[in-house]
Amino acid sequence: MAKIWTIWISSSLVLLSLMVWTSQAELKFGFPTLVTGWFLFAVLFALSLFNIRKKLTILPLANSSSWLNVHLPVGFLTVGMFWLHTGVPWPLGLYEKFLTFLFYMTILTGIFGLIIQRSFPRRLTQSGAEYIFERIPLEIVEVHTKAKDLLLTCTQETKRDTLATQFLDHLDWYFQQPRFFLDHVLGGKKGETWVHQQCSNIETVLNPQERTYLQKLLALAHIKKNIDLHFALQAVLKWWILFHLPLAAALMTLAVWHLLVVYVYFL
């Protein structure tokens, strides 16, 4: 933790030093934008190396968590540096607007990633279950199969198809694939409530033997709820980078073009 704080404080100090230097350079009628621009570009480039580091696992370039610890405060540092460089939150030129849009979107997706990486793992642990994202389809098939087997046994033993009919009409939809995705991401309990509602509707017309099977079905629904939760949260954890990474790549590309234009026209 001390290490993380050191990085945050260091980043803040760097930004503060740059601000002081910029104000001094402004007093001396200098061109601080040139320095802040190059600095910003270098920092953005260093941040983009994080993705390359994750691909080059064989190289001894510190572990990913260390990189992430640096990535976050330096990412915030770039926001201050960006405003220091541009002087305004929103520029006037069309392509500079686009460049700024890409920067803000990269930062926003980065902040979103930070939030979910800090909160979702805790929620996944609190669920008490553990599912590997790539195996979730198999887990769902298994739970679905168990539910259908349970209802077959129920029908055979009780000679009544009330529960089976209810399952086929309503609950089968729930067991087929992950449901209530957004509700799980937002931490709601809509899925659980829905299952309980479906079961309570039929519970009064079931005999005691069928109710035993209903309880077993509810236990499977609970497992399914946990799978859905894991799927939703892990999917968001994996999919957010689909926005962050391409935006960052586009930002770096346009930043290079920006540098070129500046050197051709101004320097």
Place this chain on the structure above:
Amino acid sequence: MDENKFSHNRNRYDRPDFPYRCGRGVLWLKPCHQGPTLKGTCGGTTECSPYLEGDRWTCNRPLIAGGPCEEGPTPDGKCCKQHPPCVPRHNLKTYRRRLAILTVGLIFALIWISWMADQLQPNYFSFDPGPVSSSHIKLAEKDGCQICHESHQGNASNWLKAAVTPADISWKCGDCHVFKGPVSLAHNGDIKKHPQLQDTHCLMCHREHKGEGFSTRTFTSGQCNFCHKTQFKSFSSGHPQFSSDYPHIKKDSINFNHVTHLEKHFLEPKHSKKAPKSCTGCHQLTKEETMGSGKFEVICAECHKPQIISKDLVLIRLPELDKNRIDRKTILKACGIQSKDKGVSKEDEEFLSISTDTPSLTTAYLLNIQEDDPEGYSQKLQDLILSMAQDSVMPIAKLINSHSPTPIADKMLAGLNPEVIKRAACAWGLNLEYDPPAKASFGGWHADLLEVRYTPVDHEDPVALSWIKFALSVVPSGEPDEMKRKRAIAMRDQMLSIKKGVGGCAKCHVVNETVLEGGNKVPYIHWGYKESKSLSYSRYSHTSHLDVQGKGSTCETCHVLNKDAKNKPALDKPGSKDKPAPLAFTSNFHAMTRQTCMECHTQGKVRQDCQLCHLYHLEPGFRGKMLLADDVAETLLQQLTTQEPPAIN
């Protein structure tokens, strides 16, 4: 939780980096244990790949899929569990990589499209970082980016070459902008600079592409302290005191004694009705900065016109003559007079000069005669009188033109009636006074008894003006004849005399000295009224300060009359006590002090930053070629005449 859940017998080996995933899993069906192939085809059409053991095909279905099946392979060695193939899908990593490549490609495509579109639209650049200021927008629209950015011209290779070639945009500003001093020196002036200070260039302060209303970087007073030796925090805290004569440092073009006018003349009963009621009776706001005076005809003429028309020029005066040197018959013939006519003296009468005066200084100069030596000047003067009797004004005109490199007599003698000259000459030639038929009540040329005079008709009288200009021009520095030079100076000094000069012009019009080549000083008269100019690098807006202390607040708030000030600018004659020292000047007002300004311009009240009163550039202007461009000139003219000056940042 099932502890054996992740046992190798119940789970296949996951490959997260594998580019494909099972198509059945994507559809939320049971994924097969083999998974897709590296080429992306379905690997689960059979549940195993039987192997030949001896002469029998053996099932090798793994335990995670249920182990060897009961049916076993077919006789031809194929798996008996056949399934329709699925359509494998790419995994998340592949999508992520493709998306990143796509966006980068999209950026390149956008750049390329913009670049190509720019080729079709001249004077447009997609990568323009923002609109240029309103002062330059027309130029940019007309001539394109290359008016400032030379690198914009040429092909792509030149464009890329420019990336590694230093671009100096500042010098392009000089194509249109000019200053009184060098562009690259601080304040465009010959200011001694500290050796450590850098050269200045336009882009140090000026910014473009920041919007139509922005062309200069935001300034702070602290930036002035960077160069200036005298450093202070703000106007109210440390600014040096104004000079002891601020703001009346320079002599005005018109001598006007505010003290005598306000304290004496305007209070006198005979003038009080004509006197203005306040300062604005004479002074009106002419521009943003200055309070100009009204025209002579409006604010001065009522009192001062009679003084102008009461001061005559004496062109010729009949002086005391020692004896008659004019042939009697000749003059009688020239004048058409018979010797027996009434009033004509007898030829044998003893000559007694009718005049006891001296010649006028004008005549003395023109004839180059000693005005106090009748024996010396009589011959020349009587020759002139005789020729005037014969040819009227022509001899005088010839005499004047002989003293000028260009003929100027036509202007100096405009309106001079030949008949009057002839009659006066005839009278004087016969040693008689000329008796005019009527008094010259309306000014102009006239003869009266012993003189030919000119009375100015009005202010700015062209004849009087031409005589004064003549008098100023005929004092040659290299004149070998010392006496002639002295006479020229005497004539000039008389012309510039407040009391005796024609029109008394020097009473109001300031006489300054101009240094000519060789170090000779000659007087110079400021004819036109010049509005007071702000000091270099300074500005003051009267508009912003009128009524600043409430409606009707007076000018005396800042301009306090100095009743003790001596302001006697008259030039009488050389060496006299009231000869003006041309460059010496004492204002009628007390100097303004910093404390007066600080009543408002101080912390917490009104702005007090350096840029409020001080300018950076020295007399900025434009090159002519720029103003010749019609549309640009029109724009600038509109800006200069209609727009409010830009706010100081």
